[in-house]
Amino acid sequence: MSDTTPAYYGADAVGPFLTWPLVNEAVESALKAVVKSSPALTAQPRRTFTPIGSQSVQDQGLLLTMPAFVGNYETSSRGGSSTLACKLVTSFSGNAQRQPPLPSILAHVLVFSHQTGQLAAIMEATDLTTRRTVAASLVSTKYLYFRRFGPDAEVTRPITVAIVGCGVQGQMHALAFCQSFRVRKLLCNNRSRAKAEELAKLIGLEVGGQAVEVCESSREACHEADVICVATFAKEPLIHSQDLKPSGGVHINAVGAGEIHFSEVAPSVYRRSKVYVDCYANAEAELVGLPAPITAEVGEVILSKDYPKEQDITVFQSMGMASEDACVAQAVLDAISAGKDKDE
Numbered sequence: 001m002s003d004t005t006p007a008y009y010g011a012d013a014v015g016p017f018l019t020w021p022l023v024n025e026a027v028e029s030a031l032k033a034v035v036k037s038s039p040a041l042t043a044q045p046r047r048t049f050t051p052i053g054s055q056s057v058q059d060q061g062l063l064l065t066m067p068a069f070v071g072n073y074e075t076s077s078r079g080g081s082s083t084l085a086c087k088l089v090t091s092f093s094g095n096a097q098r099q100p101p102l103p104s105i106l107a108h109v110l111v112f113s114h115q116t117g118q119l120a121a122i123m124e125a126t127d128l129t130t131r132r133t134v135a136a137s138l139v140s141t142k143y144l145y146f147r148r149f150g151p152d153a154e155v156t157r158p159i160t161v162a163i164v165g166c167g168v169q170g171q172m173h174a175l176a177f178c179q180s181f182r183v184r185k186l187l188c189n190n191r192s193r194a195k196a197e198e199l200a201k202l203i204g205l206e207v208g209g210q211a212v213e214v215c216e217s218s219r220e221a222c223h224e225a226d227v228i229c230v231a232t233f234a235k236e237p238l239i240h241s242q243d244l245k246p247s248g249g250v251h252i253n254a255v256g257a258g259e260i261h262f263s264e265v266a267p268s269v270y271r272r273s274k275v276y277v278d279c280y281a282n283a284e285a286e287l288v289g290l291p292a293p294i295t296a297e298v299g300e301v302i303l304s305k306d307y308p309k310e311q312d313i314t315v316f317q318s319m320g321m322a323s324e325d326a327c328v329a330q331a332v333l334d335a336i337s338a339g340k341d342k343d344e
């Protein structure tokens with residue numbers, strides 16, 4: 001009988017493969033694959049939320065189950081690829097206050113053979129989750145912000161970036177945006193100043209010569225920003241219409257969530273904005289009450305090239321979707337087995 005024990009890949013085994021080219025490509029594939037008109041075959045049922053405790057869901061913790069099949073999606077290395085996976089992820093917003101602190105978001109992805117249904121691998125996916133979420137913001141910023149200024153703007157155009165919320169997501173957004181785009185200034189704000197200062201220090205160490213400012217308020221961080229990334233557990237809005245650059249031409253990656261996904265950004269901002277999502281199906285379930293209509297899925301914009309206008313305010317309402325995790329996990333597995341083949 002063949003060995004059916006799934007391979008286990010811990011964080012140390014997965015980490016070296018989570019490069020920006022790999023993660024960005026896999027996430028862009030997933031964003032396109034969920035679009036109805038795409039040639040890929042995607043099944044991404046609604047994720048489930050299991051609240052732990054009976055008081056405030058957000059304070060107690062959540063377990064999310066996130067299944068997806070993405071069939072026949074495009075990759076540069078393999079042509080058409082398919083993946084079947086389910087991510088199990090917990091969100092405990094109090095973890096950062098523990099001694100020693102733990103990440104608020106912890107995850108594993110189970111990857112199955114899409115031909116036999118056998119469980120092929122279990123992959124630690126905490127860092128994968130962080131990076132694929134940042135990749136969704138990078139890809140969205142490329143197409144929803146930069147492309148409004150022309151085909152090479154993501155390489156040529158300098159931007160000022162605000163990071164509101166300097167936890168795991170905020171830190172990784174800051175690093176990746178400075179490494180991927182021409183960031184002339186990075187403005188950081190966090191509820192506790194110490195975290196914003198920690199991030200400024202990290203950027204100083206990792207990205208030589210980067211101009212960074214720690215701001216007392218989210219307003220101060222946002223007032224001259226072209227691109228804003230907000231990733232907190234705030235239940236009340238942190239970003240208001242009057243905080244934005246008066247000239248318009250602003251893109252917001254709204255990544256975090258309080259009790260609802262859109263709690264960090266004020267209704268006054270949504271009402272002035274074009275709002276884009278990763279996936280309509282999730283939005284139907286998870287963005288009930290969003291104060292503005294949804295303009296399109298990000299994948300639709302990539303495929304149609306129907307970019308926003310220069311002065312538009314755009315919001316990428318990032319919920320996170322299972323297809324992103326499945327495509328990234330599959331790309332990591334492919335890279336691991338390509339490495340093994342080379343060694344043999």
Ligand SMILES: NC(=O)C1=CN([C@@H]2O[C@H](COP(=O)(O)OP(=O)(O)OC[C@H]3O[C@@H](n4cnc5c(N)ncnc54)[C@H](O)[C@@H]3O)[C@@H](O)[C@H]2O)C=CC1
Binds near residue numbers: 096130195257
């Ligand atoms: N859209 C997506 O795909 C994903 C979204 N997330 C969300 O991103 C957010 C941040 O996650 P992490 O960075 O991992 O968490 P974290 O705990 O590492 O960082 C959260 C940061 O937000 C700040 N914060 C918390 N509550 C706040 C409040 N009420 N007002 C202002 N600031 C507050 C904290 O000081 C902390 O620096 C969470 O809401 C999480 O659920 C996480 C993973 C994927």
Ligand SMILES: O=C(O)C1=NCCCC1
Binds near residue numbers: 064091
């Ligand atoms: O997509 C994910 O993964 C998450 N989304 C919302 C918050 C927890 C993790």
